[in-house]
Amino acid sequence: MAEAQVDRDTDDKQLCQPCSKKGAGRAAAIFCKTCVEFQCEDCSNIHTIYAFMSDHKLVSVADGQTHVSSTDCDDIDVNLYRCTKHNRHFEFYCQEDDALFCSKCAVTSHKKCENIVDIESMDGHSGCDKLKNELFAAINSTNQVTELLEDADSRLSDDIRALSDKLKDMKARIIQIFDDFTNEILTHASVYSKSTKDDLAKKKVKCETQIQSMKKTVRTLDSIMSTGTPAEQFITERRMLDDVHNAVKDATSIHEELSRIDIYCLFEDQVKKFKSKLESEFNSESFNIIYSLPSPSTLEFVRSIELKATSDNLKEPLYSGLSFLPDNRLVAVDNKNHKCLIYDVNLNVKNSYKLSYYPHCVAAVSDDEIVVTSSGKYRLDFLNVSKTNELTVKRTCKMNAQYYSISMMNNENFVVSTINHIKPFRIVSISGDESEFNIKTASKKYPLGRNYCTYICDREILVQTDREEDKIYIYNIESGENVMVKDKLVKSPCGVAVGPYDHVFVCSNSTKCLVEITPGGRVLSSHQVDMWYPRYIAISKDKKLLAVSNTEMGAQKLSLYKIA
DSSP states (O other): OGGGGOOOOOEEEEEOHHHHHTTOOOEEOEEETTTTEEEOHHHHTHHHHOGGGTTOOEEOHHHHHHHHHHTOOTTSOGGGGBOTTTOOBOOEEETTTTEEEOHHHHHHTOTTOOOEEEGGGOOOHHHHHHHHHHHHHHHHHHHHHHHHHHHHHHHHHHHHHHHHHHHHHHHTTSHHHHHHHHHHHHHHHHHHHHHHHHHHHHHHHHHHHHHHHHHHHHHHHHHHHHHSOHHHHHHHHHHHHHHHHHHHHHHHHHHHHHSSOEEEEOOHHHHHHHHHHHTTTOSOOOOOEEEEOOOOOOEEEEEEEEOOOOSSOSSOOOEEEEEEOTTSOEEEEETTTTEEEEEOTTOOEEEEEEOSSOEEEEEEEETTEEEEEETTOSEEEEEEEOTTOOEEEEEEEEOSSOEEEEEEOSSSEEEEEESSOSSSEEEEETTOOEEOOSSOOOOOOOOTTSEEEEEEGGGTEEEEEETTTTEEEEEETTTOOEEEEOOTTOSSEEEEEEOGGGOEEEEETTTTEEEEEOTTSOEEEEEEOSSSSEEEEEEOTTSOEEEEEEOOTTOOEEEEEEEO
């Protein structure tokens, strides 16, 4: 009988639930795991009266409280552990039918089954962990689709604006005819843009809904893995197995369906209406928007120069900082020889300037101004660069910390990586004021050359590389959210720069390559370069040129690539 299964006790802190419903405050003596209820002595005696309740599992109040707390989670459905046919707790697992069932099912449905196991002897922790890993993979896959949809939405708006500019240019050739044509085209484009954006938004919501559902399931698995009994974990694994596999299948389906998005906005009807009027002016102007999501960039090698010690350079040069001026002249700082140099687009040296310190990095501020960080100095030096490549010191700003890499954040501020500071990166204004980002970062001090950063201005995103841990952090400054990228292609990441489509290019110092990553943290591609240990990188303002230098002793190089 059920009464023989437990030593009864009393606990004045835990009340009998049936009595409480009747307004009585009697103390509970036992907990019935089958009824899922705390009961007093009198109420629990019903288990000795009815035969169908004789197999209920009774435990002490303390054990009952432990049982309740282990399943006390908003993400855990209490019905997960009950037979849907008889509303009883699962007690057995049939290996033949691969099914969980209660004691009543054992009599009605599994009489002839031989391989029946008491679930109290089972452990589903490893199974839950496997399901959780499958869900994480599916969440990551679906997140990639969400990022692609957001990118499609953003680029579609840009393409519509570009179309408007094109139409305005043509308007100058045939004013009256093209005025009417412009209005008609833009109206059609606007309607199409709204329709397409609505469709992208629906797909994004579909992805986000599925992600939330899968995350909830992950939380359920986490909760039951950390607080549930082995039997409960096993039940969770078996009950959720099909749901998880279906979720993963759906996520895979969504990824296959949406990971490539082609958008076609055609204006054939509008063109036909006035083609005869415009035939004398142009015959093949295209008014079609054909858009597919950006694929990884390609790098076309242009030129490479070896950096060697000479009569002018007593030490083998180390170009520790690179930056393009708006006219595509390249600025480099030579840490070993205390120099700042100007190169043309063919990597011919146009001029050099002797500095009084070891420079770290450099950033172009405007058409005629650059800023340099320095080793062991709490300062930023601003230099003027003339059209004839003359370099002169313009001003110096004293700092409260030492800075390594430096990039433009916007027209008024820089983002800088720090050296042995409690914050890995900071904001420095053009006038020299220092401030912090209002985001949470790891409490870690980086020694010299272990921490680089850049900024994606259009998206308010900061990208930081952690050379020691082979990690890349992507911080959304507006939302405060961040993504950590750790990939087999990323080894000892160093210099980082923003390229086409706001993709970031990272020097993977230990793999002889540059890694291309989306703003959302998806690793797109790895680009081999013609040098070992690439560490410093710069990309031109028009995103068409890339310069990279390295740190291989005896084989220092500066190389230039075209980005396509």
